[in-house]
Amino acid sequence: MALTVRRRINHFIQHIEDGFTAVFGGQNNPLHHLGALTIFFFWVVLISGLYLFAFYETSLSGAYDSLERITYDHWWHAGVMRSLHRYASDAAVITMILHLSREFLRDRNRGFRWYSWFTGVPLLWMVYIFGITGYWLVWDKLAQYIALNTAELLDVLPVFTDPMARNFVIEELVSERFFTLMAFIHLVGLPIILVLGLWFHLLRIIRPKINPPRPLMIGTFTALMVLSVLRPAESQGPADLSVVPTQLSIDWFYLPIYPILDYTGPFVLWGALIGLTLFMASLPWLPPQRREPVAEVILENCTGCTFCADDCPYGAIDMVTRSDGRRFPKEAKVNPTLCASCGICTGSCPSSSPFRNASPLVSGIEMPQGPMEKMKQDIDEALRRLEGQEQKILVVGCEYSVDVTEIDRPNAAPVRLPCAGMMPPSAMDYALRGLGADGVLVTGCDCADCQFRLGNLWTDERIQKKRPPYLSGRADRARIRTLWTKLPGRNKVLREFDALAEDLKGRPAEASGSEGVGGTAQEADDEQR
Amino acid sequence: MNSGNLVRYGGQAIFYLAFVAVVAYLSTSPVHTFVPSDHARVTVTFAHLGEREGECRPLTEEEKAALPPNMRVEEKCPRGRVPITVEIWLDGEMIYGDTIAPTGLHRDGRSYVYHAVTVPEGRHYLTMKMRDQVETDEFNYVQKKEVTLQGGQSLVIDFSAQAGGFVLRNVDLEAADVR
Ligand code: HEM
Ligand code: SF4
Ligand code: SF4
Numbered sequence: 242m243a244l245t246v247r248r249r250i251n252h253f254i255q256h257i258e259d260g261f262t263a264v265f266g267g268q269n270n271p272l273h274h275l276g277a278l279t280i281f282f283f284w285v286v287l288i289s290g291l292y293l294f295a296f297y298e299t300s301l302s303g304a305y306d307s308l309e310r311i312t313y314d315h316w317w318h319a320g321v322m323r324s325l326h327r328y329a330s331d332a333a334v335i336t337m338i339l340h341l342s343r344e345f346l347r348d349r350n351r352g353f354r355w356y357s358w359f360t361g362v363p364l365l366w367m368v369y370i371f372g373i374t375g376y377w378l379v380w381d382k383l384a385q386y387i388a389l390n391t392a393e394l395l396d397v398l399p400v401f402t403d404p405m406a407r408n409f410v411i412e413e414l415v416s417e418r419f420f421t422l423m424a425f426i427h428l429v430g431l432p433i434i435l436v437l438g439l440w441f442h443l444l445r446i447i448r449p450k451i452n453p454p455r456p457l458m459i460g461t462f463t464a465l466m467v468l469s470v471l472r473p474a475e476s477q478g479p480a481d482l483s484v485v486p487t488q489l490s491i492d493w494f495y496l497p498i499y500p501i502l503d504y505t506g507p508f509v510l511w512g513a514l515i516g517l518t519l520f521m522a523s524l525p526w527l528p529p530q531r532r533e534p535v536a537e538v539i540l541e542n543c544t545g546c547t548f549c550a551d552d553c554p555y556g557a558i559d560m561v562t563r564s565d566g567r568r569f570p571k572e573a574k575v576n577p578t579l580c581a582s583c584g585i586c587t588g589s590c591p592s593s594s595p596f597r598n599a600s601p602l603v604s605g606i607e608m609p610q611g612p613m614e615k616m617k618q619d620i621d622e623a624l625r626r627l628e629g630q631e632q633k634i635l636v637v638g639c640e641y642s643v644d645v646t647e648i649d650r651p652n653a654a655p656v657r658l659p660c661a662g663m664m665p666p667s668a669m670d671y672a673l674r675g676l677g678a679d680g681v682l683v684t685g686c687d688c689a690d691c692q693f694r695l696g697n698l699w700t701d702e703r704i705q706k707k708r709p710p711y712l713s714g715r716a717d718r719a720r721i722r723t724l725w726t727k728l729p730g731r732n733k734v735l736r737e738f739d740a741l742a743e744d745l746k747g748r749p750a751e752a753s754g755s756e757g758v759g760g761t762a763q764e765a766d767d768e769q770r
Numbered sequence: 771m772n773s774g775n776l777v778r779y780g781g782q783a784i785f786y787l788a789f790v791a792v793v794a795y796l797s798t799s800p801v802h803t804f805v806p807s808d809h810a811r812v813t814v815t816f817a818h819l820g821e822r823e824g825e826c827r828p829l830t831e832e833e834k835a836a837l838p839p840n841m842r843v844e845e846k847c848p849r850g851r852v853p854i855t856v857e858i859w860l861d862g863e864m865i866y867g868d869t870i871a872p873t874g875l876h877r878d879g880r881s882y883v884y885h886a887v888t889v890p891e892g893r894h895y896l897t898m899k900m901r902d903q904v905e906t907d908e909f910n911y912v913q914k915k916e917v918t919l920q921g922g923q924s925l926v927i928d929f930s931a932q933a934g935g936f937v938l939r940n941v942d943l944e945a946a947d948v949r
Contacts, residue, residue: 264781271785331793386804396884402873404884407815410926411939464786465793472794483940485811485924490798500802 244348244528251346255727258687267688267725271461274453274689275340278461280439281453282333285462287432289326293319297378299424301417304380305479312475324469327492330372332465334494337368345524347641347692352532353555353581355525360442362522367435372495374427380420383489385409385480390499397507412482445579447556448695533582534609536575540564542592543605545571548709549586552662554694555579558586558606573606583693584608584663588700591710594667595620596675611659620668623654624676632679632742633750635672636734637664639685641692642726643734650738654678661685661723662696666703666712669721679750680720680741684734688725697725720745805888810919813886814858814866816929820881820902823850850877852904858927859897860889883929891921898927898936911935918942 261270271278296319298307311319341361344350350358373391377384392406408414443449452458477490491500502510536557550558550573557579560571573586587593592605593613601614620635627633632652638645638661645655658664661683672678683700691697701723702708712718724730724737805811826847834842851872858866866885873879895916899909911929913936919925926939 260781261785264778264785327797328790328793331797332789335789335792393884393886402879403817403882404815406884406886407817410813410815410886410924411928460782460786461789464790468790468794474797483924484922485805487803487805487807487809487922489802489804491800491802492798493796493800494793503802503804 247346247348251348252728254343254346256729259727259729262687262727265456267690269454269456270687270689271453271457272339272343272690273687274450274457275336275343277450277453278336278457279333279340280451281458281461282329282336283435285329285465286326286333289322289329290428292322293326294428299378299421299428301380301415301420304378304420305476308379308381308476312473316473320473321466321469324472324474325465326375327474328465328468330375331492331494332461334368334372337365341365349692351525352530353579356445357442358525359522360438360444362518364435364438364442365521366518367431367438369495369498371427371431371435372492374423374431376492376496377420377423378427379476380480381476381478382480382486383477383491385482386486386489387496387499388480390502394498394502394507394510397511410482415482445555446694447554450689454689535577535580535582536584536586536606537609538573538575538606539603540572542590542603543569543572544591545569545573546591546709547571547573548589548591549573549606552585552589552695552699552708554583554585554691554696555581557581575606581693582608582610583660583696584611584658585660585693585696585699587613588660588663588665588696588703589710590665591667593665595671596667608659608663611663616656616658616663616668617671619656620654620672621676623656624672624678627652627654632745633677634680634682634738634742634745635669635678636738637661637669637681637683638734639692639696642686642728643684643731645684645734647731648734648738650735650742652679652742653738660691660693660696662691662693662699664700666710666716669704670713670716673716673720674751677750679745679748680722682734682738682741683721683723684737685723685725687727687730690725690727697723717751720748805922808891808921809888810891810921810923810925811886811888812858812860812865812919812925812927813884814856814927815884815886816927817880817882818854818900818902818929818931819879820852820854820872821904822848823852823877823904824848851879851881852902854881854883855899855901855909856883857897857899857909859899861895865889889919891919891923893918896927896938900929900936 258270258272261272265271267273293311296307296311296315298304308323311323313320344358373387376387389406389409392404392409395401396404396406408416408419498510498514545560545563547560550560557576559574559576561574563569563572565572586606587604587608590605595602595613595617602617604613607613624633624635630652633654634652636645636648636653636655638655638657640657640659645657648655664683669681669683672681685697685700686692688697699708703710704712704718704721704723706712712721722737722741724734726733826845828844829846833846837843853869853871855869856866857864865887868883870881870883871877872881893916896914898913900911901909903910915938917925917938919941924940928937928939929935930937
């Protein structure tokens with residue numbers, strides 16, 4: 242039920258995302274780089290923070306005045322840095338929340354991905370404590386409010402006996418040491434812990450998108466810079482413990498818990514925070530994902546070429562010392578706990594070539610739920626169904642984008658795979674030269690937004706001969722197209738299909754020649770070298 | 771510029787504008803009212819050690835003999851402290867009333883009080899009572915004061931046995947009439 246609702250919402254959201262792709266292009270769509278944008282904003286925060294630290298005075302009596310000087314006397318450099326520091330931090334919260342919502346909506350938090358999700362949860366706490374301690378350091382009325390309410394919140398924990406909050410209503414009691422502790426947490430502790438936390442978060446992601454594309458960096462940075470100049474960040478009057486803060490400008494990105502605390506009290510807030518954290522942490526198992534069979538190495542067809550290990554988006558394949566005494570030094574080995582069952586490795590194995598005269602066709606690495614032999618038969622079958630048609634175009638699609646079986650064109654032969662990256666380039670060639678298809682259209686998730694992270698990118702690079710296994714030189718490159726689009730992109734696929742069909746008119750299909758057909762796993766591999 | 775580019779660059783400009791508009795707005799707004807500006811906050815907060823739970827009594831001869839010679843004392847005193855009872859009344863209404871147990875594993879620590887309320891500005895009559903003894907049902911500290919509070923003022927009701935009882939902080943003492 243919940244899963245159906247989530248799928249519906251995802252479908253709806255993808256319409257909106259498609260608008261972003263229309264404006265930015267898939268490659269530069271900010272929604273495809275939310276994690277990377279968050280990291281980028283933290284870079285801005287770090288650098289502006291280091292700059293500020295040169296002018297900031299870490300003491301109760303000096304902090305506020307030093308920030309006033311930064312903001313007014315040195316507004317054109319330090320003041321701008323202060324604003325950048327604040328606004329980039331806020332921006333990071335926006336992208337972080339969108340990032341996790343998006344991973345959730347696309348069901349990228351269950352199954353083997355539990356790890357990435359689970360390690361994201363502590364990052365939330367770190368980021369929030371980062372922001373709260375940052376506002377503390379200003380030691381203005383807002384800081385006073387935060388200090389008092391944080392103390393009241395912590396006082397209900399059965400950890401401290403004497404109420405800390407007392408120290409924030411009596412001027413003589415407020416402790417310089419406690420302030421220094423906050424400064425230390427913000428300036429030294431959290432930067433280190435956050436980097437560590439991020440390292441854990443990305444541990445199971447191979448080639449994570451750490452940096453957003455340059456246009457996005459330039460665009461967001463410029464926007465934040467303009468905002469910083471036009472609307473400088475300011476303090477809210479010096480802290481004075483004999484006076485209670487009345488009206489406060491709240492940074493709702495970082496400080497929403499405080500108004501909630503005012504309205505509900507510490508016990509409700511703790512309950513909500515702990516409940517929400519536990520709920521978030523258990524989402525990967527709500528409900529548990531049905532485990533698909535994972536990739537399996539068939540040693541007799543593995544030559545140890547390392548292509549699959551290089552392509553696996555989750556680092557699930559290790560190259561280990563050969564165990565069967567053949568002359569190759571290495572063999573592939575799948576780590577089942579890391580495997581996403583995407584099939585991208587099958588697409589990268591040279592032994593997946595349907596030209597090999599092996600029956601049944603068995604690759605070096607196979608998905609038990611959809612072996613190469615089945616893919617070969619599906620292609621055969623889809624094209625055979627078009628027998629008699631003037632033109633036959635193989636349309637390959639994945640399970641997370643447009644459903645290609647719904648492409649209503651009489652000359653379309655649809656084949657659906659878990660991921661477009663599972664299609665070895667040799668199978669495209671096979672459809673063209675082996676089975677006489679006129680063209681091949683490979684579709685899948687939008688650029689830089691593959692459900693399995695890299696499937697569409699690898700497919701493009703294999704066809705463009707930038708990445709092994711290369712599309713054979715004998716295949717007519719002009720007959721193969723790729724189109725990366727979102728779930729609601731059916732019309733785009735149809736348009737691309739029609740354009741390809743139009744293009745192919747007057748280009749007779751290449752007769753299924755015998756050249757290049759047949760061979761062994763070894764020969765298939767040699768062709769790639 | 772053709773219309774495709776117009777859509778593209780115009781759309782991007784709108785996106786960045788909307789993005790920073792959200793950042794700019796939510797980083798300071800809407801304003802939150804912690805204490806209404808015509809209200810003051812009254813915080814009762816102090817730490818106080820209650821009396822011993824019971825009387826000290828002389829040790830019997832047997833008890834003395836059981837102690838090592840270098841640790842022989844004349845009296846045995848109970849370690850625990852009594853809970854303290856506090857009541858704060860403002861204009862005839864109790865704004866705080868509680869009995870607070872001593873802290874510590876052996877109930878030998880101080881009792882800690884922290885409670886804050888928001889009250890309208892203006893003139894108020896405070897009655898502050900505290901009991902830290904076993905024997906009596908009476909409050910052994912009772913003080914009455916009249917205070918005039920301004921909006922945003924943070925009145926702290928502290929307690930100091932040395933100073934003889936409740937101590938008001940952050941208030942003009944002249945105005946704090948003892949009745
Ligand atoms: C400081 C905040 C965060 C940063 C900077 C961040 C950054 C990233 C980055 C760079 C990736 C890799 C994306 C890729 O290359 O495909 C990623 C993946 C992921 N993140 Fe985060 N993240 C943050 C917080 C979170 C939070 C709070 C959650 C959820 C609770 C979360 C859930 C995930 C998941 C599930 C993936 C894996 C996606 C996949 O397997 O395809 N992240 N994150
Ligand atoms: S199926 Fe995907 S995740 Fe699993 S080993 Fe192959 S490429 Fe890696
Ligand atoms: S791509 Fe195929 S042949 Fe190469 S290492 Fe992987 S399983 Fe072996």
